[in-house]
Amino acid sequence: MATKPVEREATTSESFLDRARKLLMRTSGGEFLLPVIERAKGATITDVDGKEYLDFASGQMCATLGHSHPRIVDAIKRSVARVMHVYSGMVSPEVVGLAERLVDVLPAPLRKVFFLSTGGESTEAAIKIAKKATGKYEVVSLADSFHGSTWGAASSTFIQSRRAGYGPTVPGTYVIPAPNCYRCPLDLAFPSCDYACARIGFDLVDTQTTGSLAALIAEPIQGAAGMVEPPPGYLGVLQRLCRERDMLFVLDEAQTGLGRVGQMWGFEADGAVPDIVAVSKTLGGGIPLAAVATSPAIEEQAYRNGFWFYTSHLNEPLPSAVGLAVIDAIREEKLVEAAREKGAYLKNGFLRLKERHEIIGDVRGRGLLMGIDFVRDRVSKKPAEAEGETITRLCLERGLFMSPIRQRGRYFVWRVAPPLTISYAEMDRSLEIVEQAIRAVTRL
Ligand SMILES: Cc1ncc(COP(=O)(O)O)c(C=O)c1O
Structure with missing residues (x-):
C-alpha cells in the first residue's frame, strides 16, 4: 500500500511554514526560510505555490549536476x-x-x-x-x-x-x-x-x-x-x-x-x-x-x-x-571544463556589476564557486549587512535564490554555487535580477 500523501488542504508556503514552526526544531540559529520547495529540476526549484527560483546554492551546495539529474x-x-x-x-x-x-x-x-x-x-x-x-x-x-x-x-x-x-x-x-x-x-x-x-x-x-x-x-x-x-x-x-x-x-x-x-x-x-x-x-x-x-x-x-x-x-x-x-x-558531460568556462563567464558578469556598484567590494573564487562580498564602502570594507539582506530578499522575490554567509560586523558574502549544468541564459537572467535588486536598494 502507498504511503499516505502529506496533508495539503492549505497549499501556500506560509501555511506549510506555520505547520513546520509548530513541530520542527530550529537548529541553525535562524527561522526556516521561505519558500517551501516542492519540486526541483536542473537549476530550478519550485515552491508549493508554483513559483520558480534559480538555485544559486545547488541545494546545500550538493546538487552540482543540477537537481534530479536523469x-x-x-x-x-x-x-x-x-x-x-x-x-x-x-x-x-x-x-x-x-x-x-x-x-x-x-x-x-x-x-x-x-x-x-x-x-x-x-x-x-x-x-x-x-x-x-x-x-x-x-x-x-x-x-x-x-x-x-x-x-x-x-x-x-x-x-x-x-x-x-x-x-x-x-x-x-x-x-x-x-x-x-x-x-x-x-x-x-x-x-x-x-x-x-x-x-x-x-x-x-x-x-x-x-x-x-x-x-x-x-x-x-x-x-x-x-x-x-x-x-x-x-x-x-x-x-x-x-x-x-x-x-x-x-x-x-x-x-x-x-x-x-x-x-x-x-x-x-x-x-x-x-x-x-x-x-x-x-x-x-x-x-x-x-x-x-x-x-x-x-x-x-x-x-x-x-x-x-x-x-x-x-x-x-x-x-x-x-x-x-x-x-x-x-x-x-565534461562538467569540470563547464565549471571553468561558465565560471569565467559568470565571474566577468559579477565583475562588471562591481564596476557599476560600490556595494560589491570583492568578487572572488574559482570556477562556479564564488564569493560576492557586500561592503558599506571599499575602504573600511565593513559589511553592508542590512543592504545585503534586502538585496538577497529582492532577488528571491524576482526568482533567484542566493545563499549569504554572514558574521555580524565582519562579513556578508553571497556564496555563489549554481549547478555546473546551469545554462548561459540562466546565468544572464540571474545577473539581471541581481542588478535590479542592487539598483532598488542603492538607487544607482
Ligand atoms: C568544508 C565543509 N566541510 C564539512 C562540512 C560538513 O558537511 P555535512 O554538513 O555534510 O556534515 C561542510 C558543510 O557545509 C563544509 O562546507
Missing part, C-alpha cells in the same frame, strides 16, 4: 530495485565500482578509500585516521574554517559564536589565522607578506604543542569564512610546514571537490596533494554520501594501530550507485 534518478531507481542497504561489514558491486571510480579521479598516492554519509563524518574519519596513523593527537585548523557539526569536526571548526555554550572541545585542537587576503588578519598584503598568516600561525602552534602534532586540516577555499580563496601557493606552504613537523596534511574538499572550481580538486591549483582528503557534498549530488581517501601506507599504519570507524551506513550500495553516476556524469 543519471542520478536512474541510478536510484536501479539500486532500489536491486539492493539499497547491507550489513556494514559487507560490500556490494556499487561500492567497489565507486571506489575504483573515485581513485581514478584522485592523484597518487590516494589509493585507499571508504564511504560514509555526511561531510562531518568524513572530517571525523580523516582526523581519526591521522591520529591512528601518527600515534599523535593534536590537530591544527584555520580560523573561520567549517568542517562539520559533530564533535571532532566541530572542535576543528573555528567560526565565531559556534563553539560557545557546549563546554570543552577536543583537547589539542589549535587554530592559525585565515589566509584572507581581502581582510588580512595581520593587515599585510600578498605577496610581500610571504604567507605570514601560515608562518606566524605555526610559530604559535609550536609554542602550544605538547609534542603530539598529528595533522592540519584545511579547506582549499574557505566556504563559511565568506569564500576565502587563499593566495596562490598557500596550500603548498601549509604542506611544507606540516612536513617539517611530521604532521599529516589533510584537505576537506566538501565544497571544492569534483569539478566545482573548474579543476577536479581544489588542491590542484597549488599542486599540493594531501595525505588524506575528505570528500562529501558534491559526491552524492544531493544524496547523503561522503568519502575519505588516503595512501596505502597511511591506511596500513592506521589499520595496524587499530583504526575503527563503523556506522550503520558505511559503504552503502544506494548512495554509492549515485556516486558512480555523479562521477561518470562529471567526466562524460
Whole structure:
C-alpha cells in the first residue's frame, strides 16, 4: 500500500511554514526560510505555490549536476530495485565500482578509500585516521574554517559564536589565522607578506604543542569564512610546514571537490596533494554520501594501530550507485571544463556589476564557486549587512535564490554555487535580477 500523501488542504508556503514552526526544531540559529520547495529540476526549484527560483546554492551546495539529474534518478531507481542497504561489514558491486571510480579521479598516492554519509563524518574519519596513523593527537585548523557539526569536526571548526555554550572541545585542537587576503588578519598584503598568516600561525602552534602534532586540516577555499580563496601557493606552504613537523596534511574538499572550481580538486591549483582528503557534498549530488581517501601506507599504519570507524551506513550500495553516476556524469558531460568556462563567464558578469556598484567590494573564487562580498564602502570594507539582506530578499522575490554567509560586523558574502549544468541564459537572467535588486536598494 502507498504511503499516505502529506496533508495539503492549505497549499501556500506560509501555511506549510506555520505547520513546520509548530513541530520542527530550529537548529541553525535562524527561522526556516521561505519558500517551501516542492519540486526541483536542473537549476530550478519550485515552491508549493508554483513559483520558480534559480538555485544559486545547488541545494546545500550538493546538487552540482543540477537537481534530479536523469543519471542520478536512474541510478536510484536501479539500486532500489536491486539492493539499497547491507550489513556494514559487507560490500556490494556499487561500492567497489565507486571506489575504483573515485581513485581514478584522485592523484597518487590516494589509493585507499571508504564511504560514509555526511561531510562531518568524513572530517571525523580523516582526523581519526591521522591520529591512528601518527600515534599523535593534536590537530591544527584555520580560523573561520567549517568542517562539520559533530564533535571532532566541530572542535576543528573555528567560526565565531559556534563553539560557545557546549563546554570543552577536543583537547589539542589549535587554530592559525585565515589566509584572507581581502581582510588580512595581520593587515599585510600578498605577496610581500610571504604567507605570514601560515608562518606566524605555526610559530604559535609550536609554542602550544605538547609534542603530539598529528595533522592540519584545511579547506582549499574557505566556504563559511565568506569564500576565502587563499593566495596562490598557500596550500603548498601549509604542506611544507606540516612536513617539517611530521604532521599529516589533510584537505576537506566538501565544497571544492569534483569539478566545482573548474579543476577536479581544489588542491590542484597549488599542486599540493594531501595525505588524506575528505570528500562529501558534491559526491552524492544531493544524496547523503561522503568519502575519505588516503595512501596505502597511511591506511596500513592506521589499520595496524587499530583504526575503527563503523556506522550503520558505511559503504552503502544506494548512495554509492549515485556516486558512480555523479562521477561518470562529471567526466562524460565534461562538467569540470563547464565549471571553468561558465565560471569565467559568470565571474566577468559579477565583475562588471562591481564596476557599476560600490556595494560589491570583492568578487572572488574559482570556477562556479564564488564569493560576492557586500561592503558599506571599499575602504573600511565593513559589511553592508542590512543592504545585503534586502538585496538577497529582492532577488528571491524576482526568482533567484542566493545563499549569504554572514558574521555580524565582519562579513556578508553571497556564496555563489549554481549547478555546473546551469545554462548561459540562466546565468544572464540571474545577473539581471541581481542588478535590479542592487539598483532598488542603492538607487544607482
Ligand atoms: C568544508 C565543509 N566541510 C564539512 C562540512 C560538513 O558537511 P555535512 O554538513 O555534510 O556534515 C561542510 C558543510 O557545509 C563544509 O562546507
